[in-house]
Amino acid sequence: MPEAIKEKARQELLRRLNQSIDPNDLSATLEAHRESNRASVIHQVPTHKSDPEVWRPNFLNRAPYRSGAPRPYEYRVTRDIQERDRSKQDTLAEFSETVAKTTNEDDAYQLKKMKDAALLVREQCAAADAELRNGQNYTRWTKFLHEHEKPLMAEIPEYDPKDRQTFFDLIRRVYHIIVREQKKAKTLGVLKGPGILKGMASPLLLLYSSVFRPLMSLKGGNDPEPWNRRPKNKGYSHREWFDLEITKFAEWMQLTPSEKAARAKLTETLLELVPRAAPDTGAEPFGSQVTGLTMPNSDIDIRIYEPNFNAPRQQDQEFADKEEKHAWQAQQRAEKKARMIAHLSKVQSHLEKHPDFDQIEITESYYPLVKAVHLPTRLKVQVVATKPSDSSREAIKSYLEELPHLKPLFLLMKTTLNLRGLSDPWHGGFGSYSLFMMCVVALKSAPLEPVKQKPFNSISDDFLYILKFWSRFDTSKKLLTIEPLGSCQKKLWATKEEIEASKTDFALSARLRLAKPVAYKPYLLALQDPADPINDLGRSGMAISDLQKTLRKLHRDLIENLEDPARKKNPSALLKGVVGRCDRFFDEMRIPVDLWGEQFVVEEEGVDGEGREEGNGEVEMEDGGGEGALS
Template sequence: MPCQLRLPRLCDSRHTYHYTLRHAVTSRTALRLFQQVRRASDAAKVAEREAAREAIKEKARQELLRRLNQSIDPNDLSATLEAHRESNRASVIHQVPTHKSDPEVWRPNFLNALSKPLPPSSKSRTVRAHYRSGAPRPYEYRVQRDIQNRDRSEQDTLAEFSETVAKTTNEDDAYQLKKMKDAALLVREQRAAVDTELRNGQNYERWTKFLHEHEKPLMAEIPEYDPKDRHTFFDLIRRVYHIIAREQKKAKTLGVLKGPDILKGMASPMLLLYSGVLRPLMSLKGSNDPEPWNRRPKNKGYSHREWFDLEITKFAEWMQLTPSEKAARAKLTETLLELVPRAAPDTGAEPFGSQVTGLTMPNSDIDIRIYEPNFNAPRQQDQEFADKDEKHAWQAQQKAEKKTRMIAHLSKVKSHLEKHPDFDQIEITESYYPLVKAVHLPTRLKVQVVATKSSDSSREAIKSYLEELPHLKPLFILMKTTLNLRGLSDPWHGGFGSYSLFMMCVVALKSAPLEPVKQNPFNSISDDFLYILKFWSRFDTSKKLLTIEPLGSCQKKLWATNEEIEASKTDFALSARLRLAKPVSYKPYLLALQDPADPINDLGRSGMAISDLQKTLRKLHRDLIEDLEDPARKKNPSALLKGVVGRCDRFFDEMRIPVDL
């Protein structure tokens, strides 16, 4: 076979190399000559590639030096620094698809010339068209997919625990498995608590900056963020929203604010959002004697639910007023009813609140309503208005004049209280409903004289619900104490007042399903209490509005349908419901609960701490269920209500001093 070393097939590809070897002469001389030729060819190509690479590097270096010389100005240091910053911003590395360069990243022209794009295949055209349609690329959702897989894995693990518990017949084994599940949930909550504290701290800084920019002069100094000081936290929210509401009113007057009432350029719609935290129980020190309500049923085979029923009943009985307390309150109320008309002759006075409804607790205030019985205010029906703006202006003027008159009356009451030797810490507050606050020294009871509207309709509603729901009064007292010991009962600091909390208990109890096993017309008191905790810990306040008359809920929405608008023209309750169903701008999380006694009144408008309340009730419900399912809980001498009300007897004992007036 002739030697084929000089054939054109000789090249450095592996296929041609083996093909040539198979047809080459096998003599040593020919083989040595072949190897020399191949090494020379390989060396030449390697040298050629190295030279091309060095040429590219040199060209890139020269281009960078040229750009650097353009950026340096020896006469202007600031321009040089700005040029360097621009160069640094341009050199940021972005993660981009391989088939296309990021236009924000600078790319030399010679590299664009060297990288000639290949004609796309039909498959690549299909893939690119799929991406153009909006589908995410793999690297865009890889992290999100990992997080979803982790959460799904945790949920699957908890589901396996629940399924195993359901199949376990041994109560002790089932309880141990539930404890493991609760431990897993606790770890997740602790991990989320750190993120919650960080987010709330960032929100606090934003609100502080907002107040420094728009509240001039500052109403009060803003302290540093303290995760435990929730009163200051919600005070800041109230101050920020007051400024926003004022600007919204101005914008509406000018006709430039429409839709969801968002102030563009001033405040983001997410400005007042926050994350709820668990409110701890107030720490009370005292003797180690058992709680007055810590009692066990007399029968030996009592169940946990019977034990819990007895504790709630004993707690409600212990919270009832003693005869000496009733006498002291009656005497103090009589003193105030005589003092107010004497201080302001043109006014009348009457008790209202818990003193009239029978829901008085040892720490309840003495509430007195002041009003003008002989003042004839101009009626709206007798007025003629050109348009709605004129009508609204007249209404605002009447409210302002009435508030001015009532503040003048309350100032006279304040002067008389200051002269009375039994009252101290007297102050007047010009809030939406002006009031005078004081402390009665002999009884240490708080007194409030409020210029508010008549409460006859709400008093009748409370009386009706107390007759309808037998467990309502003791459960309201228990819930009121629970919130009071955690700083959630003061509306001024985002909490819920007595009337709002009462109606929250009503709507939960009226929604509670009856136990199918029992033939009683009512659930046990412990069942109702657990359902109240469960209902309010799970209700989505950002999406739904609640009504009691009729009982139900509806979606929150900005705009009503045409059918609803037509029906609301003849139905005042529906018209008020549509108005309350509109989410509050900047605070969409607020509870919307329609007052059955006054349909236009929203009982949740001041409860900014609703997220704190729901998180606290969720924890209480889970802990109580754990105690009630623990087979060994009877061996523990502590009360089941220990985690709910703690040792509040030490708090109320100071108010149970017999007083002889």
């Protein structure tokens, strides 16, 4: 009986094959063969799309799960996203070609608006997908911390897509545990490499999806922004208008004489208080106060140091091996930190007795510091036990002289990041010095775009290029250097030639070290400090992907505004989407400083309110820019 059934099936198969064979047309034969054998094609069908009438064993409803691999549901989400994007990619490319070939300016702009609308829909879908993935990551990190952070440093709130501060705090805490366990494993003689914690943490554990950072919410008035100006000539171009706005914004951000006097008086008070509290120390201002890059919300930074302490010199020591040398170095660092904390404790006590200071606390971080708030001005002050910054200060001075647009564009970029929670390194952002050098490397890389035969870029050209440069640079693959200007591939191992050359070239040796991707965080920016080659200015910027996505959208929106033929009819500022109504944000800080500083202003001929006067080459907008909130 079974043989008869098999023979019948064989005859039926031969009959179907004979019907499918066309000796005169090979392609038709192949197509007919495929149609007659559809059952032999195996498709991967997700469970939720399967025929409900067909019974499937439970083990077929899920793929085997490997540690560190995406869950089956995540795989379906990723696969669906990829298929959806591929299906729309060709259509969008064809439409983009049509837009590029359109010669009529108005028609081209309308077509571009249609294209931007299509891109916006895609971005909204991508944002929803990113939120889903980030929520899943947040859950993993929460579970990881509950398992490995003993005791739990702080309670972990429920995932909030808008709370990126907590999001990056969790990444920092998880990474701290991973680094600690890596050090333990190496101490115990476990083989080195990124896989030493494979059982504890997948190498992909700290990857995340980037999101656009909107402006912080801040209600404004009906008056136009102080920088909302138009050129006087009626035939002005959009670029001339944008140049003027950026220039007026930078002027408005400059300190007034009263603000300068207030900061100078407060600095003088601290410089007298520190050595009086700790007689074995000296004090000096550092940071934006000495570089000329002070903003209305900048802290007052004072460096405390030991001018008369003679530390043991490494050259005078003898070490049996590298381990003994490293142990001695660690001991010296620990002893110095303990001494500086003792000095700072005395400074803390004196500040607590002073009637003008409040909210005083000491932080025993890598560089210990005392923080306080000056009550009359509400300015924040910091007394920090940090290393000298002479080389950094000289580098800043040199670049400010070399690049005339650097200072105003730094002020604009700093404000842009500040209003989006991207300027605090503790929460994954970028500090002032790192951002300054990011502006430097972009401006030094900018190609010349002569306007009206002038051999230099306008300030708006340079600003747009900074946005474009940092929105496109692949931080996961390349390292950036300023001296010399350039980039090189990130890699784990240097070549023999590079190793040999690095023995006599400290900058190259440092560059090879910085070029190694950071385990678990390969996306970090690697930017070599020109003043200190071993210093990586991007090492704390975990939010680099958020920054790049934000700058990418700002660049696209600005280009759209600058190409809009009807944009001049809109009374709002071109910078509205970049800095919004930040004048309200800064005025709350500036007014008490300005009022307190008036009593210390030295009357001199030619001193006036810097940054507040109106220029002669522009007209003030009578209306616009007061639509309620930053968004």
